[in-house]
Amino acid sequence: GENVEQHPSTLSVQEGDSAVIKCTYSDSASNYFPWYKQELGKRPQLIIDIRSNVGEKKDQRIAVTLNKTAKHFSLHITETQPEDSAVYFCAASKDYGQNFVFGPGTRLSVLP
Amino acid sequence: GAGVSQSPSNKVTEKGKDVELRCDPISGHTALYWYRQSLGQGLEFLIYFQGNSAPDKSGLPSDRFSAERTGGSVSTLTIQRTQQEDSAVYLCASSSMWFDSSYEQYFGPGTRLTVT
Numbered sequence: 001g002e003n004v005e006q007h008p009s010t011l012s013v014q015e016g017d018s019a020v021i022k023c024t025y026s027d028s029a030s031n032y033f034p035w036y037k038q039e040l041g042k043r044p045q046l047i048i049d050i051r052s053n054v055g056e057k058k059d060q061r062i063a064v065t066l067n068k069t070a071k072h073f074s075l076h077i078t079e080t081q082p083e084d085s086a087v088y089f090c091a092a093s094k095d096y097g098q099n100f101v102f103g104p105g106t107r108l109s110v111l112p
Numbered sequence: 113g114a115g116v117s118q119s120p121s122n123k124v125t126e127k128g129k130d131v132e133l134r135c136d137p138i139s140g141h142t143a144l145y146w147y148r149q150s151l152g153q154g155l156e157f158l159i160y161f162q163g164n165s166a167p168d169k170s171g172l173p174s175d176r177f178s179a180e181r182t183g184g185s186v187s188t189l190t191i192q193r194t195q196q197e198d199s200a201v202y203l204c205a206s207s208s209m210w211f212d213s214s215y216e217q218y219f220g221p222g223t224r225l226t227v228t
Binding site: 049 | 154
């Protein structure tokens with residue numbers, strides 16, 4: 001079955017710097033890759049997603065890149081702010097939304 | 113509109129007892145997922161329902177765990193003979209699953225289960 005790895009497990013950056021989180025997946029049939037943000041004590045929420053027919057997607061300070069050949073995708077956050085501090089989960093899915101497998105998460109701390 | 117709701121929000125039970133956790137998905141969402149999240153850990157997939165199809169039970173950790181979804185809406189996750197290692201937050205999520213629309217999963221607030 002699908003296996004999703006995520007690195008780093010923890011990441012600390014200074015406010016205003018960029019943060020990059022990388023995920024790799026094992027199943028070449030996966031075609032949908034969302035990123036979820038979970039603030040302390042709250043439920044996960046989708047922040048951005050990408051489908052296998054595109055290589056990059058951007059939404060304001062957040063971007064995701066996908067390399068299907070290498071089977072990895074990355075989350076890029078620019079101009080980080082303290083409110084970006086949270087745990088970020090990547091996921092991979094086949095059949096556009098079925099069979100979700102989540103990565104173990106990255107705890108991002110943005111230091112003021 | 114109303115989001116995904118779960119009940120109870122907290123449940124404390126004695127080891128060996130059975131528990132039922134309830135999830136009310138967003139109206140019209142055909143897909144429903146259950147996950148388990150231990151303290152500081154990731155999201156462990158448990159079970160997935162899609163419309164009238166047979167559920168994907170591949171993530172259920174043992175035969176003590178079962179789930180059903182009645183009428184394509186409300187779902188109940190049942191844990192029999194609870195063990196201390198079952199203590200976790202149980203999250204439910206739903207999505208619309210329409211092609212070309214968002215496949216975003218909308219999560220409920222979770223049920224925190226503590227087995228003493």
